[in-house]
């Protein structure tokens with residue numbers, strides 16, 4: 001047997017149960033892995049609460065982990081027992097052992113330990129596609145990054161600075177502002193009430209070509225007002241709740257704006273894209289330009305406490321759960 005956190009119904013952190021499960025065997029095209037570390041992500045909250053629909057119940061939530069291959073299923077030729085691997089974007093993460101399609105895995109470079117691997121795959125690959133494909137950030141751009149001291153946020157700040165952009169990080173406290181500035185944010189704004197005027201001041205009135213907004217409901221309208229004409233609103237998360245339906249005419253009135261609601265799944269659906277995005281992430285981490293900050297570690301069985309901390313905005317950087 002092995003252990004997993006499962007939910008039998010949607011709800012608060014208390015619906016997560018630490019249970020025995022049969023140790024999964026790999027099916028055709030799959031491998032089994034013993035997980036050394038599991039990543040905590042906001043999407044885990046969405047699946048727990050029901051904002052994202054569970055494909056089945058009971059459900060092992062969690063989308064990210066790192067560990068060692070223990071067995072390979074029929075047809076798997078590029079992985080073998082003992083390989084160090086990591087993944088993001090495959091439900092079933094909150095477990096000591098799991099089976100997973102082999103094409104979801106990437107080999108973890110020797111220089112990256114399991115905890116860092118589990119912390120970086122989902123948030124780091126998200127930062128990669130947001131900065132390189134959703135909008136190709138370039139030297140001299142002034143960009144707005146919400147939740148700048150969070151998991152994705154700290155990676156976005158460091159990577160955008162490395163590219164040569166000026167980062168305006170938005171956070172909820174002075175402590176988080178300090179952390180964001182120590183990790184690449186050139187300017188920080190605490191709260192949303194003076195965000196538009198601050199972006200105006202910092203950009204000399206030009207406003208931002210792109211806003212990375214992971215907050216959703218509470219910030220959507222303010223974020224649109226931070227954009228330059230023809231700017232791109234990247235609404236990539238909903239930590240405060242989903243954005244309600246709105247009038248498309250607003251985009252015209254505010255300067256022919258573009259709007260996208262991207263997801264990592266689309267940007268890494270093709271194996272070639274997964275390889276490119278993960279290689280780019282490993283490279284920027286190996287170079288030292290981006291440091292993955294695992295600022296909280298919990299035992300996997302205490303996942304409820306980790307969710308409470310994440311939802312109450314008490315975490316910074318990345319969080320790892322250890323089986």
Ligand code: NDP
Pocket residue numbers: 040041042043122123126147148149150151152153170171172173176214215218236237238239240241262263264265310311312313314315316317
């Ligand atoms: P974070 O570490 O960023 O935690 C969420 C942060 O959101 C909080 O720390 C808080 O920062 C901010 N926040 C603002 N309002 C609220 C609220 N009402 N409740 C809770 N938090 C709030 O999490 P992650 O790095 O895991 O994820 C960041 C975001 O990116 C999430 O929205 C997630 O869904 C999204 N995401 C999207 C992906 C995609 O491909 N589309 C992939 C990965 C993540 P502060 O206190 O500074 O305001």
